[in-house]
Amino acid sequence: xxxxxLPSPLERxxxxxxxxxxVDPSLLETIEKxxxxxxxxxxxxxxxxxxxxxxAEILQSLLPLMKSIGLNARWDVLSAQSxxxxxxxxxxxxxxxxxxxxxxxxxxxxxxxxxKNLAVxxxxxxxxxIHDQQPLGLVKRKDQHRGHWIWYCHIDPVDVDPRVWNFLxxxxxxxxxxxxxxxxxxxxxxxxxxxxxxxIDPLSDKNREVTDTEKEKVLEELGIxxxxxxxxxxxxxxxxKNPFGLVHAYLELLKVFPCQLIFAGGAADDDPEGLDVYxxxxxxTKDHSTIRVLNLAPxxxxxxxxxxxxxxxxxxxxxxxxxxxxxxEAMWKEKPVVSTPVGGIRMQVIPDKTGLMAPxxxxxxxxxxxxxxxxxxxxxxxxQAKEHVRQNFITPVYLHRWLKLMNDLRSxxxx
Numbered sequence: 001x002x003x004x005x006l007p008s009p010l011e012r013x014x015x016x017x018x019x020x021x022x023v024d025p026s027l028l029e030t031i032e033k034x035x036x037x038x039x040x041x042x043x044x045x046x047x048x049x050x051x052x053x054x055x056a057e058i059l060q061s062l063l064p065l066m067k068s069i070g071l072n073a074r075w076d077v078l079s080a081q082s083x084x085x086x087x088x089x090x091x092x093x094x095x096x097x098x099x100x101x102x103x104x105x106x107x108x109x110x111x112x113x114x115x116k117n118l119a120v121x122x123x124x125x126x127x128x129x130i131h132d133q134q135p136l137g138l139v140k141r142k143d144q145h146r147g148h149w150i151w152y153c154h155i156d157p158v159d160v161d162p163r164v165w166n167f168l169x170x171x172x173x174x175x176x177x178x179x180x181x182x183x184x185x186x187x188x189x190x191x192x193x194x195x196x197x198x199x200i201d202p203l204s205d206k207n208r209e210v211t212d213t214e215k216e217k218v219l220e221e222l223g224i225x226x227x228x229x230x231x232x233x234x235x236x237x238x239x240x241k242n243p244f245g246l247v248h249a250y251l252e253l254l255k256v257f258p259c260q261l262i263f264a265g266g267a268a269d270d271d272p273e274g275l276d277v278y279x280x281x282x283x284x285t286k287d288h289s290t291i292r293v294l295n296l297a298p299x300x301x302x303x304x305x306x307x308x309x310x311x312x313x314x315x316x317x318x319x320x321x322x323x324x325x326x327x328x329e330a331m332w333k334e335k336p337v338v339s340t341p342v343g344g345i346r347m348q349v350i351p352d353k354t355g356l357m358a359p360x361x362x363x364x365x366x367x368x369x370x371x372x373x374x375x376x377x378x379x380x381x382x383x384q385a386k387e388h389v390r391q392n393f394i395t396p397v398y399l400h401r402w403l404k405l406m407n408d409l410r411s412x413x414x415x
Contacts, residue, residue, distance in 0.1 A: 014203065015068040019396045022202055027396055034403035035069040041406070042147070043073040044125040048088065048134035050077050051298035052266065053236065054198060054325040055131050055154055061201035061395050062402070069399075076120045078135050084113040086272050088134045091168065095133070096240055096320040097159030107167060114138055121145065127406060130175070139171040148409050152179040154198070155322040156343045157187060177409060181323045181344045192412065194405050197344060199398035200328045200389070206301035207332055210309060218306040222294065229312035230260035231368060234304055234326045237265045237277035237295075239319075242340075246317040247284055247291065249364040254290065257372050264307050266296045309333050313371050313378070317364065321345050328393050331355070331385035336378040338367045348393070354385040 016028050043066060047055050059075050066073035078084075087106045094100045114137025121128065121138060125147045130136055132154050142149050151172045157165070157180075169189065172178060177192040186193050200207055219226065231250060235241040243263055250261040263281065266274070278295055285291040296303055308314060314330035316339040323344030330337050331348060337355035339345045349355035356371070358364035371378045391397070 014064050016065070016396065018203060019394075022390065022394065023396045027400060031069065031396065031400050031403060034400070034407060035071070037410070038403065038406060039070040041071055041127065042122060042125040043071050043127045043129070043406075044122045044147075045073070045075045045129045045131065046078070046120060046135045046138065047075075047131035048078050048080070048085070054323070056298075057200075057204075057206070057325070058198050058398075059131075061204055062398065065395060065399055066402075074122065074125075076122075078113070078117050078120070080113045080117075080134075082272060083109050085134075089272055091133050091164050092155060093240075094161035094164040095155050095157050095159075097161070099161060100164070102161065102163045102167075110137055114140060127409075133168055136168055136171040139174045142174055148177070148406075149175040150177045150179060150409075151175045152196075153185065153187075154181065156181075156320055157185055177405075179405070182347065192409065194408075196398075196401050196405065197347060197393065198323050198325060199393045199395050200325055200332060201395045202332060202390075203395075204301065206305050207329055208305070210302070210306055214302065215306050215310060218303050219310060222303065222307075224262065224292070224307070224310070225260075226310055228259050228290075229372060230262050230310075231313045231315055232262045232264065232307055232311035232330075233315045233317060234264045234308065234329070235316070235318070237263075237274045237281065239273070239277055240321070241265075242317045242319045243277070243281050244284060245319075245361050246315055246364070247281075249317075249358075249361045249368065250291070251288070252361075252365045253368050253372075257369055259290070259312070259372065261291045262294065262307065262311075263292070264294045264296055264304060266298055266300070304329070305333075308335060311335060313338060313368060315339065315364070315368070316345060317358075318342055318345070324348065327355075328389055331382075332389045332394075334379075334382035334386045336371050336381045337385065338364060338371070348388065349385075350388070353381070354388045355381055 045059055050056055063073050063075050087109050090100045118141050121141045127148045129150045129152055131152050173189040179194045179196045180186050181197045183195055233246055282293050285293055308330050314335045314337050316324055316327045318340055321343035327337055327345050327348050337349055338358050339349050341357045341359055351357045356367040358367045
């Protein structure tokens with residue numbers, strides 16, 4: 001068991017007032033009113049890693065803000081061996097429709113790891129939030145616990161392998177509620193369900209404004225030249241992010257427009273496949289000097305920020321996507337985004353308004369060329385994208401939705 005401390009003095013001091021120039025005043029007033037009946041409530045978030053991936057980044061921003069409004073929030077992480085993460089990565093792939101070799105051994109590893117982590121549960125918590133499939137086995141403790149248990153599914157479960165779902169749903173259905181990013185993701189288990197898309201923190205190192213000095217220093221350290229415009233994809237090295245398809249689209253684009261392509265990503269503690277995908281991508285691009293494949297540490301938030309701000313276009317070429325916070329980040333920075341029409345990206349990229357959609361390699365090449373040749377269109381899409389994110393996908397909006405959810409659960413239980 002690992003309990004997470006807040007990551008920095010800056011984030012510990014962050015309050016609602018920190019966001020007053022970014023949101024409408026009425027939102028902050030509503031948050032304060034919704035927080036009143038929840039004062040002192042114990043909120044325990046549990047996931048599988050402190051670094052790498054969207055859930056960890058969300059919690060790093062959400063936790064201090066919950067504390068600042070009087071909630072007793074904490075964040076705990078599972079302790080597990082590599083074989084457990086191999087199993088849960090297979091489950092992750094199975095959620096996205098991949099057929100896996102589902103074996104009895106996987107169930108044993110999963111259940112034994114859950115059993116070893118049962119002590120992580122805070123007996124005094126009013127709300128226990130289980131993020132994704134990795135810690136779902138901890139629901140064994142629910143019957144002896146006083147609080148509300150919530151399963152938060154951050155991935156797309158629409159085409160989940162039935163064998164995996166039959167196993168995991170036995171745990172999920174025991175929760176008091178489930179949260180999904182989209183209506184279509186809901187599995188309609190016999191409990192309350194909520195739709196709660198995630199958000200980015202506009203004040204974090206990954207999303208805050210950067211100085212010219214910071215920008216120049218980071219680009220120099222990474223060896224990135226801006227003499228020619230570059231196209232960027234930021235994501236973990238995962239087959240579902242389809243970096244290989246982007247390479248093929250870029251090589252076609254390069255025949256008619258001189259530019260660069262940069263992949264910026266890294267590994268997460270709970271994803272054992274990342275290094276394999278990274279090595280395959282390096283091998284595929286080794287003969288192309290205008291393509292860079294960066295393997296960044298999970299804490300490279302400023303580097304990602306600068307790379308996104310300096311990019312001409314940001315791409316998210318995923319074949320499946322739970323939500324796609326890297327898209328949100330780019331849109332916040334007023335970047336024109338080209339993406340595939342999958343998962344939660346469709347809530348963000350409104351075609352020809354906040355970005356462009358490209359479901360095929362050929363359409364991706366065409367969209368990239370269109371934006372490179374039409375800077376005015378790229379600027380317009382970027383400006384509209386930022387406003388869309390401001391209204392829907394930043395931390396204060398996310399906190400507001402959380403407070404409504406918890407108040408609703410409490411009122412239903414009393415009724």
